[in-house]
Amino acid sequence: MIKKYQKEILSAIILILLLAPTLLLAANLDASRSDLEKNLMEGASNAGYKTTGGQSSIAVLAGTVVRMFLSLLGIIFIGYTIYAGYLWMTAGGNEENVTKAKNILRNVVIGLIVVLASAAIYLFIKTAFTGAE
Secondary structure, three states, X not given: OOOOOHHHHHXXXXXXXXXXXXXXXXXXXXXXXXHHHHHHHHHHHHOOXXXXXXXXXXXXXXXHHHHHHHHXXXXXXXXXXXXXHHHHHOOOOOHHHHHHHHHHHHHHXXXXXXXXXXXXXXXXXXXXXXXXX
């Protein structure tokens, strides 16, 4: 039974190992965020910029979620690329494994193009509605 789900278990372990530092760093950032925001807002208001008082809006939340999602997709892209390269290098002349690796790489590149296009569309819409870059 373990052999049947070996790839899924390995993928889950790798994903957890890659995401754990990000989650831990995010927890540490939240603890010191209020002081940092306070200092930034004071500096910005002293420099003559308009500040929102540290209030977060739905647009800021959506931007954060989109950036996190794109980062996760980047990690998945790298994982699949490494997996396809491993399949190809260990094929040992087995044409079936080489074909499988080529198909995975083709699908990964297509997925990457779709993700980058969606990110470009998001940035275009964000810039059009908020005027910020």
